[in-house]
Amino acid sequence: MTTPDARLRLDKDAFFDSLGYRPHPGQQAVHRSDASRRIVACGVRWGKTKCAAMEGLAAAMEPKDKSIGWVVAPTYDLADRVYREIVFIAAEHLRHRIEVMKENERRLVLRNLSGGLSEIRAKSADNPVSLLGEGLDWVVVDEAARLKPAIWQGHLSQRLLDKNGWALLISTPAGKGWLYELFLRGQGERDPDHESWNAPSAQNPHLDAALIEVERDRLPERVFRQEYMGEFIEGSGAVFRGIRECAIGELEEPKEDESYVAGVDLAKVADYTVLTIATRSPRRIVYFDRFNKIDWTSQIARIQGALDRYGNPPIFVDSTGAGEPVFEALHKAGCNALAYAFTSRSKGALIDNLVLRLERREIELLRGDVWPEAIEELEAFEYTVGETGNVRMNAPSGLHDDCVISIALAAWHPISEGGFDVSVVREPHRRPRRDLFARATDSEAELPPWLRD
Ligand SMILES: Nc1ncnc2c1ncn2[C@@H]1O[C@H](COP(=O)(O)OP(=O)(O)OP(=O)(O)O)[C@@H](O)[C@H]1O
Ligand SMILES: [Mg+2]
Known part of the structure; x- marks a missing residue:
């Protein structure tokens, strides 16, 4: 085994470039942020999953002896969206770095830039017992607004304490619940640990603007405002x-x-x-x-x-x-x-x-x-x-x-x-x-x- 070299650092831009991923300006802001709690509350199809998957992969490539990160969502199906994106990119571009890929365990181990081992697992919040255990270097939470507040406070944020890990919470805004409170901490004169973003779906230049207009006509206004405009609708x-x-x-x-x-x-x-x-x-x-x-x-x-x-x-x-x-x-x-x-x-x-x-x-x-x-x-x-x-x-x-x-x-x-x-x-x-x-x-x-x- 190679000895991890602490002087190495991952150049994220170059890494993304090598994967053919060009973040749009909204995603770029998320990747550049060094806040330990990042909250992305944006419209559907904004590119949240893609952004989070890339951020998770980049974290797994960081030179480290050992690292572990989780992808969590309210259900396995939802957690799979980010996880599959990670697995897909790893299989396509980083095949030589894959050490373990266990489909049934939703567990991927990659050899990182310094030769250490980085583990990525997908977890479902509907099974809180599976969220017990180890300290984490990072966690990505997809559809975060739909998670029960107790899961974030009681299970996930605690997992990050030991290793001073980071969290990236992504979601379409939904109601003004616990995620909205975290979101506010990342706005304005913000708590330095928190940074948050809120943007409509249209910020993703890869989306067809005409299709969004079709949805505007199709959906009740309140649903459109929440889903596509990314608005936190009042209670x-x-x-x-x-x-x-x-x-x-x-x-x-x-x-x-x-x-x-x-x-x-x-x-x-x-x-x-x-x-x-x-x-x-x-x-x-x-x-x-x-x-x-x-x-x-x-x-x-x-x-x-x-x-x-x-x-x-x-x-x-x-x-x-x-x-x-x-x-x-x-x-x-x-x-x-x-x-x-x-x-x-x-x-x-x-x-x-x-x-x-x-x-x-x-x-x-x-x-x-x-x-x-x-x-x-x-x-x-x-x-x-x-x-x-x-x-x-x-x-x-x-x-x-x-x-x-x-x-x-x-x-x-x-x-x-x-x-x-x-x-x-x-x-x-x-x-x-x-x-x-x-x-x-x-x-x-x-x-x-x-x-x-
Ligand atoms: N930087 C990018 N470059 C190319 N395509 C992108 C980029 N970001 C997102 N996309 C594409 O835009 C679409 C939406 O992305 P993604 O699934 O990540 O959005 P989302 O916000 O998670 O959507 P949803 O709300 O449906 O979960 C996908 O087809 C994705 O591949
Ligand atoms: Mg998504």
């Missing part, structure tokens, strides 16, 4: 915009040549059953009913009566929990009931779809004086961003959301043959009859794109 705020502009419609009697869609949110304990009927294309609300405190049999008769008048259109029903028997009863009564099973994901998709329709003026609501509760509920409906960056959308406590859900169900796309995402919408009894949807004018292209994955 809560209004979900729907453009409500008043869309609230211009009148009630309308059924028309022979019109096709309709409907949504119903069924009363739970203390709230209302709300039925919304809209024309299919363009989506215009023409009828609503809102009632509580009547027994299920009367409710079903009342819903069925209204639907019959409008040609028995497909109706989306929240089929979760107490909704299930009512859904079945509607089905048995001959309604074209379609179950919309609520999970946090499916609810998010349902709300996002309504957000988009409102932002793009693709739905007409009833005027405020015709259906005041709907406007009140839509305006009050809010999102809150949790510590881990998860977005929850709800009525503020004490207020109802049954009009919102009913409208959102009526705003959902009709199911065309084949465009049926069973993980989000399911139809428990039988597949919808073909003729039922033969009139659908909206195409599958109308499906919110993020539902297709």
Whole structure:
């Protein structure tokens, strides 16, 4: 074995050059920084993973007797993104330096510039036991905002103390949780150990600017601002915009040549059953009913009566929990009931779809004086961003959301043959009859794109 030579130092620029990596100015700033805590909170596709992988590789090349670094993320899949990039570059450019490469252990050992051994491992934070143990020279944390604060404080930052190691935390901003606090320490009159950067995705010159514009149109504004503009979105705020502009419609009697869609949110304990009927294309609300405190049999008769008048259109029903028997009863009564099973994901998709329709003026609501509760509920409906960056959308406590859900169900796309995402919408009894949807004018292209994955 060669004796490590402490006088050697890695020339990072030359090293990156030899790998064919040319950091863009944003990445360059991160590589040049000597802060022991670096926080990169930038938009998606900014080049965070690439930058972190390169920084990890450079650290592993530093002349040292022995060094060890970890790549950590909330799950193994996410940790693998940085780790695979490292392995890929090592296999391509540094094959002669690879001493150990254990796929199943996610462990790579490289012979560094002075002949010492440098180990790189990928770890998942969902298995905190695996985070116990050795002192680290460095740690890269991907999707850091989605890590529980206890993992950073209790497991990772402690691992760095013995060897005075560095951390590079990369993430899209998500909420104003623990990462935001670390981020602030790296801004302005900063704590000298911390340096942080925040930039939109567009700073990556390798990204197609036109594609970003496509995403701007496709995503609800709040999601775009967080994901592509790299903004730390406040803890809560209004979900729907453009409500008043869309609230211009009148009630309308059924028309022979019109096709309709409907949504119903069924009363739970203390709230209302709300039925919304809209024309299919363009989506215009023409009828609503809102009632509580009547027994299920009367409710079903009342819903069925209204639907019959409008040609028995497909109706989306929240089929979760107490909704299930009512859904079945509607089905048995001959309604074209379609179950919309609520999970946090499916609810998010349902709300996002309504957000988009409102932002793009693709739905007409009833005027405020015709259906005041709907406007009140839509305006009050809010999102809150949790510590881990998860977005929850709800009525503020004490207020109802049954009009919102009913409208959102009526705003959902009709199911065309084949465009049926069973993980989000399911139809428990039988597949919808073909003729039922033969009139659908909206195409599958109308499906919110993020539902297709
Ligand atoms: N300096 C660079 N030179 C060439 N290509 C780059 C550079 N930096 C990033 N890229 C490319 O840009 C794309 C996005 O990079 P990367 O995956 O590192 O971004 P990210 O910020 O981690 O994205 P995500 O938010 O999706 O995790 C990749 O295709 C990557 O190869
Ligand atoms: Mg990444």
